[in-house]
Amino acid sequence: MSRLRLSGISRSFGAIQALDGVSLELAPGEVMGLMGDNGAGKSTLVKIIAGNYRPSKGEIRIDDKPVEFHRPIDAQRAGIEIVHQNLALCDHLTAASNVFLGREPMKRFGPIRVIDYDTMRSTSAGLFARLKSETRPRDVVRRMSGGQRQAVAIARTLLSEARIVLLDEPTAAISVRQVAEVLDLIRNLRDHGISVILISHRMPDVFAVADTIAVLRRGNLVAAKRAADSSPEEVTGLITGAIEYA
Amino acid sequence: MTDTLEQVIGRAQHRSSWSRVANLQVFWVFIAAVLACVALSFMTDGFATQRNLFNVARNFAFVAIIAIGMTTVIASGGIDLSVGSIVVLTAMVISVLMEGGYSFWLSAIAALGVALVVGAINGTLIAYAGMPAFVITLGMLSAARSAAMVLSNNKMIYQFGPDHDLLLWIGGGSTFGLPHPLFALIALTVVMTVVYRWTRWGQYVFAIGSNEEAATLTGIAVKRIKVTIYMFSAFTAGLAGILMAGWLGSVTTNLGTAMELTVIAAAVIGGANLNGGEGTAIGAVVGALLIEVIRNSLILLGISTFWQGMFIGTFIVVAVSFDRIRHRQN
Ligand SMILES: Nc1ncnc2c1ncn2[C@@H]1O[C@H](COP(=O)(O)OP(=O)(O)O)[C@@H](O)[C@H]1O
Ligand SMILES: [Mg+2]
Numbered sequence: 304m305s306r307l308r309l310s311g312i313s314r315s316f317g318a319i320q321a322l323d324g325v326s327l328e329l330a331p332g333e334v335m336g337l338m339g340d341n342g343a344g345k346s347t348l349v350k351i352i353a354g355n356y357r358p359s360k361g362e363i364r365i366d367d368k369p370v371e372f373h374r375p376i377d378a379q380r381a382g383i384e385i386v387h388q389n390l391a392l393c394d395h396l397t398a399a400s401n402v403f404l405g406r407e408p409m410k411r412f413g414p415i416r417v418i419d420y421d422t423m424r425s426t427s428a429g430l431f432a433r434l435k436s437e438t439r440p441r442d443v444v445r446r447m448s449g450g451q452r453q454a455v456a457i458a459r460t461l462l463s464e465a466r467i468v469l470l471d472e473p474t475a476a477i478s479v480r481q482v483a484e485v486l487d488l489i490r491n492l493r494d495h496g497i498s499v500i501l502i503s504h505r506m507p508d509v510f511a512v513a514d515t516i517a518v519l520r521r522g523n524l525v526a527a528k529r530a531a532d533s534s535p536e537e538v539t540g541l542i543t544g545a546i547e548y549a
Numbered sequence: 550m551t552d553t554l555e556q557v558i559g560r561a562q563h564r565s566s567w568s569r570v571a572n573l574q575v576f577w578v579f580i581a582a583v584l585a586c587v588a589l590s591f592m593t594d595g596f597a598t599q600r601n602l603f604n605v606a607r608n609f610a611f612v613a614i615i616a617i618g619m620t621t622v623i624a625s626g627g628i629d630l631s632v633g634s635i636v637v638l639t640a641m642v643i644s645v646l647m648e649g650g651y652s653f654w655l656s657a658i659a660a661l662g663v664a665l666v667v668g669a670i671n672g673t674l675i676a677y678a679g680m681p682a683f684v685i686t687l688g689m690l691s692a693a694r695s696a697a698m699v700l701s702n703n704k705m706i707y708q709f710g711p712d713h714d715l716l717l718w719i720g721g722g723s724t725f726g727l728p729h730p731l732f733a734l735i736a737l738t739v740v741m742t743v744v745y746r747w748t749r750w751g752q753y754v755f756a757i758g759s760n761e762e763a764a765t766l767t768g769i770a771v772k773r774i775k776v777t778i779y780m781f782s783a784f785t786a787g788l789a790g791i792l793m794a795g796w797l798g799s800v801t802t803n804l805g806t807a808m809e810l811t812v813i814a815a816a817v818i819g820g821a822n823l824n825g826g827e828g829t830a831i832g833a834v835v836g837a838l839l840i841e842v843i844r845n846s847l848i849l850l851g852i853s854t855f856w857q858g859m860f861i862g863t864f865i866v867v868a869v870s871f872d873r874i875r876h877r878q879n
Contacts, residue, residue, distance in 0.1 A: 354768075355766055374768050375766065375767065375768035376768045379768075387763075387766055389762075390763075391760065391762065391763035391766045391767070392760065392763055393755070393756045393759035393760045393763055393764065393826070394759050394760065394826065395755055395758070395759040395826035395827055396752070396755065396756060396759060400752065400756075404752075404756055404763070404764070404767045404769070405764075405767035405768050405769050406767075407749055407752065409749075412747075417747040417748065418746075418747055418748065418749065418752065
């Protein structure tokens with residue numbers, strides 16, 4: 304059984320062919336390192352899986368059933384969560400509001416329904432504790448460190464019972480200690496049977512956690528193989544085009 | 550262990566509540582307005598009279614009502630330059646209809662309907678066609694005033710049909726010694742303070758202004774909400790237009806001219822961040838109050854009202870630089 308199967312996914316933006324017939328498979332609890340040069344189409348691919356973009360062509364299957372995502376909420380309902388490249392946080396809102404943004408719990412207050420801040424705070428405090436982060440639910444994101452912002456973004460993915468978590472360059476802008484924390488978190492997700500796609504430019508991070516490696520080059524998938532059967536040298540060659548295909 | 554950690558966090562949060570208040574721009578603007586009032590009471594005989602305070606309360610209410618709509622737009626990262634023209638258009642719609650014999654309520658609903666349509670046009674062009682808010686609402690500033698001129702044939706209207714007295718009472722009358730526009734303002738302030746904090750719509754206004762891309766990525770219906778934001782702004786302008794028609798007892802096509810600038814000034818002085826993400830209803834009210842107190846004091850002190858713009862301009866710059874300094878500290 305495959306948790307996620309992409310067949311012939313293409314996507315163009317006007318004249319730009321961002322993805323060209325990408326087919327991939329991800330097993331339950333598998334960590335896939337997705338690599339490629341800037342503009343190779345990595346972010347576009349995970350945004351399609353997360354329902355942010357719709358593919359121009361191709362099919363997505365979850366647990367062998369075809370799915371179609373019109374909006375991010377459709378993908379969330381199917382158990383797919385994403386941490387976007389720029390973290391996609393609202394600087395002026397609190398950590399708790401960011402964790403719940405777009406799916407705030409509501410409570411009845413007489414005839415009207417209002418946002419349930421108590422639940423938001425206690426739930427996100429629990430998530431931050433689970434992530435061993437010192438982030439406080441009431442703090443405004445603008446005043447947070449890179450690591451704390453990362454924790455907020457990752458806490459978002461833990462809100463629901465996620466089955467697939469997509470991480471778009473989660474280790475790009477944080478310190479070495481925080482990178483280790485993020486890698487631990489990825490192992491933690493995997494141990495709970497959650498499948499992970501990790502986009503990263505940092506070769507050591509990818510080889511530290513990934514079971515399989517996929518490489519995109521100018522919208523084409525040029526490799527999808529077990530990490531154990533590959534090497535940083537081979538992946539570098541695939542990314543640059545020195546190696547055509549593997 | 551977790552308990553003690555949470556206690557520490559809780560204490561850290563409570564300790565700073567005073568510094569949080571002192572950090573609010575609206576707090577200092579309010580202090581400035583109060584100081585100005587106190588000074589004026591001593592310096593002039595005219596300020597602390599019931600008649601003058603009544604006038605101040607009524608005059609600032611019109612600007613403050615629209616400033617709440619403007620604060621919503623600004624907090625979402627936009628701007629609405631068309632509010633002054635929406636004021637005259639709605640005032641003209643209600644006047645023409647009432648002059649034609651329609652009841653106040655029917656005419657008022659029609660006028661507010663026109664305002665909402667204008668707001669929907671603004672919002673749709675901004676959200677769906679992706680045009681800059683500045684350009685669209687600048688165009689509407691011109692178009693809506695022109696529509697008011699066409700509608701009235703550029704004539705003054707001062708006969709409002711069978712409900713004439715009702716209109717004048719609603720816009721110009723008072724109850725419990727308070728002018729009616731003030732009641733509308735208080736209601737709007739309370740409602741919007743609750744809406745900003747406790748509803749999804751309110752949260753999303755600030756989320757969009759803070760990081761529109763993030764709001765879109767989380768699946769918030771950003772475009773639809775933007776349309777409703779401009780509709781709300783137009784609604785507040787329409788409400789003010791109806792009340793102003795009743796207050797003045799006559800409507801001409803230059804009503805509300807340049808009002809958008811005063812309204813934006815009030816919102817910004819009250820802490821609305823032109824980069825989006827920040828603003829409060831009470832801030833808009835306090836900002837409008839400060840502007841009216843300045844205006845009133847210049848008159849009472851016998852200073853030429855030509856100086857008014859200088860003071861308001863200075864306050865805008867001071868308020869915004871205050872905001873900058875505050876952010877640099879953090
Ligand atoms: N929303 C968009 N509109 C137009 N072009 C886009 C958009 N998103 C991505 N692209 C283009 O698609 C290509 C792939 O981009 P992206 O998926 O962000 O690459 P990566 O994440 O691998 O750096 C690039 O050429 C980029 O300019
Ligand atoms: Mg990218």
